[in-house]
Amino acid sequence: MQGFILLATRSLLADWPGLLFIAEFRSPLIKPIYSTGPHHGYRFALVAAGSLLLMFLDLRFNQLDKARQSLSYVVAPVQSLVALPSELVKWSSETFSERNVLLDSNRSLRSQMLILQQKVQWLAILEAENGRLRQLLNATARLETEFLTAELIRVDPDPFSIQVIVNRGAQDGVAVGQAVVDADGLFGLVVQVDSLSSRVALVADVNLAVPVYINRNGMRTVVVGTGDLNSLELEYMPDTADVKIGDILVTSGLGLRFPAGYPVAEVIAIEHDPGEPFARIRAAPLARLDRSRSMLIVFQGQKQ
Amino acid sequence: MKAKPAHGLWLIGLSFFVAFYLAALSLPGRFEIARPDWVGLMIIFWVLIVPERFGILMAFLVGLFYDTLMGTTLGLYGLVFAALAYTVLLLSVRLRMYPLGQQALAIFCLIGATHMLSQWLKTALMSVVSGEIHIWPALTSALLWPWVYGLLQALQLRARVQ
Numbered sequence: 001m002q003g004f005i006l007l008a009t010r011s012l013l014a015d016w017p018g019l020l021f022i023a024e025f026r027s028p029l030i031k032p033i034y035s036t037g038p039h040h041g042y043r044f045a046l047v048a049a050g051s052l053l054l055m056f057l058d059l060r061f062n063q064l065d066k067a068r069q070s071l072s073y074v075v076a077p078v079q080s081l082v083a084l085p086s087e088l089v090k091w092s093s094e095t096f097s098e099r100n101v102l103l104d105s106n107r108s109l110r111s112q113m114l115i116l117q118q119k120v121q122w123l124a125i126l127e128a129e130n131g132r133l134r135q136l137l138n139a140t141a142r143l144e145t146e147f148l149t150a151e152l153i154r155v156d157p158d159p160f161s162i163q164v165i166v167n168r169g170a171q172d173g174v175a176v177g178q179a180v181v182d183a184d185g186l187f188g189l190v191v192q193v194d195s196l197s198s199r200v201a202l203v204a205d206v207n208l209a210v211p212v213y214i215n216r217n218g219m220r221t222v223v224v225g226t227g228d229l230n231s232l233e234l235e236y237m238p239d240t241a242d243v244k245i246g247d248i249l250v251t252s253g254l255g256l257r258f259p260a261g262y263p264v265a266e267v268i269a270i271e272h273d274p275g276e277p278f279a280r281i282r283a284a285p286l287a288r289l290d291r292s293r294s295m296l297i298v299f300q301g302q303k304q
Numbered sequence: 305m306k307a308k309p310a311h312g313l314w315l316i317g318l319s320f321f322v323a324f325y326l327a328a329l330s331l332p333g334r335f336e337i338a339r340p341d342w343v344g345l346m347i348i349f350w351v352l353i354v355p356e357r358f359g360i361l362m363a364f365l366v367g368l369f370y371d372t373l374m375g376t377t378l379g380l381y382g383l384v385f386a387a388l389a390y391t392v393l394l395l396s397v398r399l400r401m402y403p404l405g406q407q408a409l410a411i412f413c414l415i416g417a418t419h420m421l422s423q424w425l426k427t428a429l430m431s432v433v434s435g436e437i438h439i440w441p442a443l444t445s446a447l448l449w450p451w452v453y454g455l456l457q458a459l460q461l462r463a464r465v466q
Contacts, residue, residue: 040359040360040390040393040394041390043359043360043361044360044386044387044390047360047361047364047382047383047386048383048386048387050364050379050382051364051367051379051380051382051383051386052379052383053379054368054378054379054382055377055378055379055380055383055425055429058377058378058379059377059429064378067378068371068372068378071368071369071371071372071378072372074369074372075324075369075372075373077321078321078324078325078328078373079328079373081325082325082328082329082330154328154330155330156374156375157327157328157329157330157331157336157339157374158374159336159337159339163375191375192375194372199375
């Protein structure tokens with residue numbers, strides 16, 4: 001039955017140009033003086049039924065993703081045009097900046113790189129040691145993760161959702177459900193993939209919740225977005241829970257959505273209200289949600 | 305009786321490209337709520353001016369592209385814009401007679417209803433938590449209507465869209 005519906009819509013979609021031709025360009029032959037009449041009602045009923053069917057198929061199955069991706073090729077120029085002014089500013093500030101400023105930044109980057117390389121040396125030793133200890137404990141080894149860099153193209157115009165569009169899409173192998181991190185912490189989750197771009201819901205989005213643990217004592221909890229870029233909330237924490245201001249929340253990897261071990265937020269306020277069953281705990285996201293332009297899309301456990 | 309040959313239809317495409325650009329442009333936080341519904345305005349204009357070229361099905365197609373731009377469920381804005389085009393078609397005789405101010409008043413109602421419908425569909429289908437402020441986009445769209453209408457009509461006459 002479902003297969004039949006899919007087949008029918010596919011053939012309908014394949015016939016779109018023909019359908020359009022009949023419906024739109026033959027009607028002037030009748031030459032109505034005023035363009036009202038029963039035929040609009042029929043046409044609207046057809047279109048409404050078609051779009052309801054489309055919505056149903058899009059929500060229930062993922063076969064329509066291909067159609068969406070091919071439609072997104074047409075919209076891609078608009079998106080790149082939106083990003084153009086900031087790209088221009090970036091390009092001109094790079095092109096016309098003074099030589100000594102560039103030299104300065106180069107020098108500081110070089111020293112930063114030295115420091116990071118020194119840390120990487122330690123990391124190799126620690127990783128080996130960690131592996132040995134895990135073997136001693138009979139624990140499973142950690143998964144290797146791979147990254148894909150992505151640049152922010154534009155911010156979602158819907159005032160009620162906190163989402164951004166990044167410049168990597170299905171062509172780069174991005175898939176729905178991948179975590180996105182920036183230099184400081186967890187940034188968000190890929191919620192939709194087009195052919196050349198994809199949509200990332202930030203951790204501050206109201207519709208996103210991240211399973212985390214408190215780095216200090218390992219207590220597991222869930223941190224939920226509030227719609228405010230600078231504040232997340234810990235839900236259903238009992239008043240007696242061991243949480244302190246300044247605690248770092250790290251992804252626990254439970255729920256298999258987010259990779260384990262990325263810092264998410266820092267606890268900034270704890271309120272105990274005797275009238276409420278749970279404590280009200282707020283945390284500030286560590287990722288620079290309103291400033292980061294480049295971020296990393298995490299591939300984890302998908303190469304298995 | 306022969307149908308008029310198509311002419312200047314590129315202007316319709318261009319106007320929608322600009323409308324999509326304006327719809328996708330990010331605005332400073334507070335103004336985001338009051339963003340005029342550019343694409344809705346374009347649909348109203350073209351349905352009023354060339355109903356034999358731009359009708360319900362074209363509005364539906366534009367809606368599908370808008371869905372991919374906005375990341376909503378495919379067909380959501382298709383339905384919304386088709387409903388908008390249908391309403392405009394039903395009202396078109398009266399709307400064409402109205403002076404611009406009265407037209408703007410009608411557009412206030414139309415865009416407001418459009419936003420309400422899209423919000424209902426979004427909350428019903430995508431379980432999106434969102435606000436319920438529809439009056440601002442409707443208001444800014446209505447205020448902009450005389451200028452949009454004037455500009456587009458001048459362009460349309462020059463390009464002889466038919």
